[in-house]
Amino acid sequence: MTAPVVEQPTDWTEPGAHPVAPGVHRIPLALPIPSLHAVNVYVIEDTEGLVVVDSGWAMPDTRASLEGALATLGHRLEDVAQFLVTHAHWDHYSQALALRESFGTRVRIGRGERPSIEAFDVRRGLHPRQVELLRRCGAGALADEIAGLPMDRSERDVPHTMPDAWLDDGERVPLTGRGLDVFATPGHTRGHVVLRDAEAGLLFAGDHVLPHISPSIGLETEPEPKPLRSYLESLRLVRDMPDTLLLPAHGPVTPSVHTRVDQLLEHHAERLDAAAAQVRAGRATAFEVAEAMPWTRRKRELGDLDAFSRMLAVLEIEAHLDVLADRGLLDAHEEGGVRRYAVRR
Numbered sequence: 001m002t003a004p005v006v007e008q009p010t011d012w013t014e015p016g017a018h019p020v021a022p023g024v025h026r027i028p029l030a031l032p033i034p035s036l037h038a039v040n041v042y043v044i045e046d047t048e049g050l051v052v053v054d055s056g057w058a059m060p061d062t063r064a065s066l067e068g069a070l071a072t073l074g075h076r077l078e079d080v081a082q083f084l085v086t087h088a089h090w091d092h093y094s095q096a097l098a099l100r101e102s103f104g105t106r107v108r109i110g111r112g113e114r115p116s117i118e119a120f121d122v123r124r125g126l127h128p129r130q131v132e133l134l135r136r137c138g139a140g141a142l143a144d145e146i147a148g149l150p151m152d153r154s155e156r157d158v159p160h161t162m163p164d165a166w167l168d169d170g171e172r173v174p175l176t177g178r179g180l181d182v183f184a185t186p187g188h189t190r191g192h193v194v195l196r197d198a199e200a201g202l203l204f205a206g207d208h209v210l211p212h213i214s215p216s217i218g219l220e221t222e223p224e225p226k227p228l229r230s231y232l233e234s235l236r237l238v239r240d241m242p243d244t245l246l247l248p249a250h251g252p253v254t255p256s257v258h259t260r261v262d263q264l265l266e267h268h269a270e271r272l273d274a275a276a277a278q279v280r281a282g283r284a285t286a287f288e289v290a291e292a293m294p295w296t297r298r299k300r301e302l303g304d305l306d307a308f309s310r311m312l313a314v315l316e317i318e319a320h321l322d323v324l325a326d327r328g329l330l331d332a333h334e335e336g337g338v339r340r341y342a343v344r345r
Contacts, residue, residue: 003201003245005255012252013038017069020253021200021245023177027069029056031091032152039091040249042204043070047176049081053195053204054249055096058158062095082106084167084180086206087192088113088220090158092249097159111166112184112191116221120160126151129223130311137318138285138338145307167193180204185238187231188215190224194238203244203257208234211251211260214267216312217319228319229326232268235261268320275320276343279330284340286318293317 006019008026017025023045028038042053050070056062067077080103083096088109096107109117125131127146134143167173169184173195180195185208195204207215218227243258254260278289290313291302302310321341325332330341 005245005253008253012040015065015069017043017072020247021202024200024202024247025069025073026247026253027066029062029065029095031057032059033091036091036250038250040247040251041066042247043073043075044175044178045073046081050075050079051173051175052080052083052096053247054086054092054206055083055094055099057091058094058098063098066095078103080105082108084173084195084204085109085163086194086204086208086249087189088117088160089189089207090155090160092206094158094160097161100164101159106165107163108165108167109163110182110184110191110193111168112186112193113189114166114191116189116191116223117160117162119221122151122160125149126155127219127311129221130219130315133223133315133318134287134311135337136334136339137287137290137314138340139287139310139314142287142307142310142314146311149307169193183237185234186224187217187227187234189218189220190222190227190230192234196241196244198242198244201244202247203238204247205238205257206249209238209246209257209260209264210248211246211254213250214264217316219312219315226319226322226326228268228316228323232265232323235265239265271316272320272324275317276324276329279321279324279341280343284342285338286321286341287314289321289341290314290317 003021013028017027020026025043027041030038039056041056044051085093085096099105100107131143131147167182171182173180178197180197183194185192185194188207192208194208217231239261243256246254246257275289278292283289295313324330331344332341
């Protein structure tokens with residue numbers, strides 16, 4: 001069952017509480033990340049208190065925006081009974097933790113996020129594991145650059161503690177008049193989950209399926225070894241379900257999860273082919289392959305991107321090369337701490 005799309009603002013980031021289905025509202029909250037613009041949190045009205053999917057980045061302005069949007073619905077922050085969080089990135093998780101400190105609100109997140117939540121330590125820097133992985137990709141200079149990035153206050157002071165309870169794959173969260181089925185969708189992070197209201201035809205997709213961009217993979221404190229393999233399997237899992245309305249964390253509500261999943265699968269198939277072609281042309285490391293490939297819709301060169309985007313690009317290419325190796329198309333071996341790839345003969 002696919003729910004009809006309730007008319008939305010032309011600009012999906014327009015502040016307010018926008019209805020998307022009976023008893024469900026979308027509230028976009030600003031982010032300190034210009035490229036993402038905002039994050040959608042979804043408020044589900046329930047007789048036992050509000051249930052909110054994702055929460056925003058813990059900052060005074062976003063707290064005020066959430067409070068103001070709830071007020072237009074006749075509610076207050078303390079009316080939120082629980083947060084159901086799709087994954088542990090700060091723009092989804094941290095404000096739930098901050099509001100728990102104020103109101104005792106219950107916070108739940110996918111069980112697979114536990115390793116990254118437990119390992120997070122601000123003293124290790126922003127991306128400690130990614131620095132190690134970049135060196136394995138042959139991107140030593142970029143690794144040094146990432147290691148030296150300063151941490152601003154919004155990152156340094158963000159709450160990042162354990163939830164009250166975990167969300168488990170296959171679990172059903174019972175609410176009054178509806179139920180939310182939990183599906184583990186690792187890839188973007190190892191513990192990412194989506195929440196599906198089958199009766200209403202809604203998928204609260206977090207960052208797993210986004211309408212305009214392909215989400216990063218494995219950007220977390222303790223990434224899994226093969227994040228792209230997991231991500232592609234998770235996309236197919238969602239594609240095998242009956243189609244629903246797509247309620248994404250970033251971007252507008254769209255009418256078909258299936259349509260967007262098909263586009264994402266096609267995109268990654270094209271990137272796999274392109275990466276394999278670069279190895280056939282003699283490039284041997286993820287960094288060399290990434291340097292030879294175009295990036296963003298504007299087809300920019302790797303060197304034209306900022307350091308954070310270059311990091312994501314190189315690690316994404318390594319993930320694609322690992323999938324090609326898993327499929328028997330490439331050989332992979334480590335030499336001097338750098339992983340090198342070659343066409344399998």
